Amino acid sequence: MLYFERQRVGDKVFVRRIIRLNKVDSTNEYLKRGNFEFGTVVTVKEQTAGKGRLGRTWISDDSDNLMMSVLLKSTGIQNVWEIGFLAAASVYKTLREFGIESKIKWPNDLIVSNKKITGILVETKINESLESVIVGIGINVNMMNFGDLELKATSMKKEKSKDFDCDKILFALLENINYYINEYLMGYKSFLDICKSNSYLIGKKISIGGRIYSYMDINDLGEIIVIDEDGKTSCYSPNEISLEDIY
Amino acid sequence: MEIKLIKEIMKNFEKSNIHKIELEQDGFKIKLEKEDKQYVTAKEMEVPTVVTTVSNNEETKPVVTDNSVKVLAPLVGTFYGSPSPDAKPFVSVGSKVQKGQTLCIIEAMKVMNEISAPSNGTIKEILVKNSAMVEFDQVIMTIE
Numbered sequence: 001m002l003y004f005e006r007q008r009v010g011d012k013v014f015v016r017r018i019i020r021l022n023k024v025d026s027t028n029e030y031l032k033r034g035n036f037e038f039g040t041v042v043t044v045k046e047q048t049a050g051k052g053r054l055g056r057t058w059i060s061d062d063s064d065n066l067m068m069s070v071l072l073k074s075t076g077i078q079n080v081w082e083i084g085f086l087a088a089a090s091v092y093k094t095l096r097e098f099g100i101e102s103k104i105k106w107p108n109d110l111i112v113s114n115k116k117i118t119g120i121l122v123e124t125k126i127n128e129s130l131e132s133v134i135v136g137i138g139i140n141v142n143m144m145n146f147g148d149l150e151l152k153a154t155s156m157k158k159e160k161s162k163d164f165d166c167d168k169i170l171f172a173l174l175e176n177i178n179y180y181i182n183e184y185l186m187g188y189k190s191f192l193d194i195c196k197s198n199s200y201l202i203g204k205k206i207s208i209g210g211r212i213y214s215y216m217d218i219n220d221l222g223e224i225i226v227i228d229e230d231g232k233t234s235c236y237s238p239n240e241i242s243l244e245d246i247y
Numbered sequence: 248m249e250i251k252l253i254k255e256i257m258k259n260f261e262k263s264n265i266h267k268i269e270l271e272q273d274g275f276k277i278k279l280e281k282e283d284k285q286y287v288t289a290k291e292m293e294v295p296t297v298v299t300t301v302s303n304n305e306e307t308k309p310v311v312t313d314n315s316v317k318v319l320a321p322l323v324g325t326f327y328g329s330p331s332p333d334a335k336p337f338v339s340v341g342s343k344v345q346k347g348q349t350l351c352i353i354e355a356m357k358v359m360n361e362i363s364a365p366s367n368g369t370i371k372e373i374l375v376k377n378s379a380m381v382e383f384d385q386v387i388m389t390i391e
Binding site for chain 1: 321324325347349354355356357358359360361362363365380
């Protein structure tokens with residue numbers, strides 16, 4: 001395990017230290033177990049039980065992918081869901097800096113060539129009040145073989161046919177997260193605009209409860225606004241619908 | 248209880264987000280139950296639902312009644328009693344819990360919120376089914 005101080009970036013630096021692990025079950029679980037200071041970042045080479053929502057497996061092989069989690073202070077966070085959007089915009093910007101154009105699949109997955117390249121899992125601890133927020137991010141960097149998920153997942157290397165340096169991606173990502181957090185704490189939310197204007201759902205039709213809707217926008221509650229054939233609009237949160245049926 | 252009143256109760260229950268209700272008046276009992284929200288029909292799903300988000304101001308408010316502490320949902324969302332569908336539940340009725348121990352997850356806006364025990368004690372009741380929607384301030388468990 002190696003600890004080192006993050007270089008100062010921007011006005012306020014939220015990253016206090018980076019813990020690098022060779023192997024761990026899940027970086028989110030690692031942060032939950034310990035008593036770490038806010039701003040701790042954990043990265044790992046091999047995640048043995050990497051997880052998505054509801055314990056869904058996040059697969060990775062021994063090629064270097066970027067798997068990291070950051071522990072954020074709850075102070076100053078108005079709506080936790082916004083942190084997922086903040087992380088998605090940070091990854092979007094980072095991928096772009098490395099020449100990869102992605103789309104943000106509401107609320108917080110990133111898609112390239114209709115395949116998933118990044119998953120984000122935000123978890124909180126509520127102990128009478130919001131105690132901590134953990135943001136887990138998994139970016140497929142140099143992975144080439146996805147087995148059964150070949151049609152559903154991709155990596156930076158697959159898209160660009162070259163190797164990427166995970167450390168460079170990590171530092172660029174932390175800088176972008178840092179930027180958006182500083183902005184957020186000052187009351188600005190440009191990350192929401194990034195999520196809206198680069199939404200994977202733009203121009204898509206979505207099947208909800210047997211009816212076909214057209215995607216319109218994301219509202220201020222983070223819900224999607226959809227419109228049916230009769231021109232009636234409705235709003236849905238991710239809990240209410242599955243986005244499997246997108247055309 | 249008059250038929251008209253029963254119909255009125257059924258109508259309001261149907262519209263509400265409550266999944267189960269039991270009423271008793273002058274020896275007459277009525278019990279209404281409907282399926283979890285994720286299985287609602289297409290017609291019902293057209294009704295837009297307002298989503299509450301967690302903020303620093305929202306707190307789990309333990310309410311003490313008799314010797315038991317009610318654990319209230321601090322936000323609207325989907326209740327999960329275990330970290331994944333195949334995993335063991337965080338707690339069961341009769342489990343001894345410590346203050347701060349994770350009792351369940353409430354998912355809202357794809358954020359998994361782990362709800363901690365507000366006090367030491369034993370789980371007396373778990374009042375919500377797995378994958379059910381919970382309302383803000385709904386009693387999800389009791390601890391004694």
